[in-house]
Amino acid sequence: MFFRFAIFVGLGSVVATIIYLTPIPEQTFLSCDRPCHHLDWPMICRVKLTLEPFHTLSKACGNCPANKTACLAKYCVSADGHHRGILTANRQLPGPSIQIFLSGVDVANGIFGSLIVRQADAREPHRLLYDVDDPNHVVMVSQWHHSIVTDTLAGQANKKPALLLINGKGHQPNGPQVPLASFNVTRGLRYRFRLAHAGGAGACPITFAVEEHPLTLIALDGNPVVPLKVKSISLAKGERADFILSADKHASSKDVYSVNVHTDKGCHATVIGSALLKYQGVISIDDSSPVNPLDKQDHLVEMTTNPSDKCNSPGNEIWR
Numbered sequence: 001m002f003f004r005f006a007i008f009v010g011l012g013s014v015v016a017t018i019i020y021l022t023p024i025p026e027q028t029f030l031s032c033d034r035p036c037h038h039l040d041w042p043m044i045c046r047v048k049l050t051l052e053p054f055h056t057l058s059k060a061c062g063n064c065p066a067n068k069t070a071c072l073a074k075y076c077v078s079a080d081g082h083h084r085g086i087l088t089a090n091r092q093l094p095g096p097s098i099q100i101f102l103s104g105v106d107v108a109n110g111i112f113g114s115l116i117v118r119q120a121d122a123r124e125p126h127r128l129l130y131d132v133d134d135p136n137h138v139v140m141v142s143q144w145h146h147s148i149v150t151d152t153l154a155g156q157a158n159k160k161p162a163l164l165l166i167n168g169k170g171h172q173p174n175g176p177q178v179p180l181a182s183f184n185v186t187r188g189l190r191y192r193f194r195l196a197h198a199g200g201a202g203a204c205p206i207t208f209a210v211e212e213h214p215l216t217l218i219a220l221d222g223n224p225v226v227p228l229k230v231k232s233i234s235l236a237k238g239e240r241a242d243f244i245l246s247a248d249k250h251a252s253s254k255d256v257y258s259v260n261v262h263t264d265k266g267c268h269a270t271v272i273g274s275a276l277l278k279y280q281g282v283i284s285i286d287d288s289s290p291v292n293p294l295d296k297q298d299h300l301v302e303m304t305t306n307p308s309d310k311c312n313s314p315g316n317e318i319w320r
Contacts, residue, residue, distance in 0.1 A: 047096060054088040057081070065176040072179060080163050081176025082146050093168035094140050094198070114138050114196055117222070126218045126227060130190040130244045137183055137193045140167050141208070141261050141273060143200025161200060164261050164273030181275040183259065185247035192218075192244055199237035205264040207234045210277055211257040216244040234264065247279060255279040 056079045062070035064078055071078040075091040089095030094114065116138060121127045143161035163170050167181035185191055197206050209215075209232040217228045219242035233241050249257075259275040 049089050049096065050091075051087065051089055052091070054086050054091055055083070056086060057083050060091075065178045068177070068179050077168065078178040079165060079168060080144060080170045080172060081178040082162075084146055093165075094142070114140055114194070116194060125224045126244075129216065129218065129227060130192045132189055133192045137191055138167075139183075139193055139195045139208070139259075139275075140198050141165070141196070141206055142168070142198040143271075144170065145200075161271055164206065164263070164271055166259065166261060166273050166275040169275070170273050181259075182278050183275065184278050184280050185245070186281045187247050187249065187251065187279055190244055190246045192242060194240065194242050195233065195235070196240045197235040197237055204271075205234055205236045206261050207232050207264065208259075208261045209233075210245060210259050212249070213245055213257065213277070216246075218242050218244060245277075249279065 054077065056077045057064060058075070058077070060073055060075035061078060062073060062076075064071035064073075064076060065081045070076070077086065077088065077091070077093045079086075079093065086093065116135070118133070142165050144163045144165045146162050163172055169179060169181040171178050171180065183193075195208055214229050214231055215233060217225065217230055217233065219225060219240075221240050227244075230243075233243065235241060255278060257277040259277050261273045263271045
């Protein structure tokens with residue numbers, strides 16, 4: 001009996017020591033941002049979140065947007081180049097990639113982020129279809145207003161947003177030319193992307209596409225699906241989709257392609273957003289690499305999770 005008790009106390013002491021000595025970083029964790037392997041020892045990751053009122057184009061932005069480099073400074077939230085108050089987690093928009101979605105008003109004012117749960121390659125059913133799973137290839141689409149959105153002002157929750165932001169960035173055709181979000185790829189590689197419609201005050205579905213690049217849909221809301229090659233993906237508020245993008249454009253082609261998102265046509269006035277897909281470098285393609293049979297699929301379809309669920313359907317609001 002004493003021996004068993006000693007073992008129990010010893011194990012408890014080890015666990016308590018590990019938890020106590022786990023460092024608490026100031027911003028985001030680094031120790032758990034690692035490749036996931038089937039037999040890895042579990043890790044305890046801690047992150048400090050500071051929720052506070054903040055402001056776009058604050059002093060941290062210097063002379064942004066006149067100087068686009070200044071827009072990329074730490075704690076600078078440039079959004080679409082317009083001044084407004086926001087709510088932030090760790091002075092980031094979106095917040096650190098560990099949060100959960102809150103209410104629509106919270107999202108519209110800046111409190112949102114992604115929660116990504118990866119699994120070991122051995123358990124990933126579509127692992128042979130892509131080469132790179134980059135943590136930077138998370139695409140968060142959110143509504144953006146030029147003023148604080150509250151629950152108390154009648155009708156404001158359904159107010160049409162000025163823009164759709166991709167990873168907290170965007171600009172209007174005639175607005176300040178602040179930097180857009182960009183996703184870097186290398187020619188010859190296939191990339192897994194994770195797309196989420198964070199939403200905002202309204203409930204309009206969005207349609208996402210990448211210029212001259214078909215998308216291979218592999219998961220919806222974290223659940224694997226039969227791979228399907230599509231030209232666009234439509235999602236309702238709060239929905240997620242994983243897709244594979246093949247960086248297969250020839251070196252003679254251009255190096256920058258537009259990433260586009262817009263609200264559903266049934267939402268009366270269309271709201272748009274944009275980002276950039278940038279080619280950097282080239283890698284030779286190994287002829288022995290697994291071939292995606294969908295690459296031979298000529299007819300591309302549009303994928304939507306709600307073909308009849310438009311903004312004027314029961315339970316959904318219409319922007320005024």
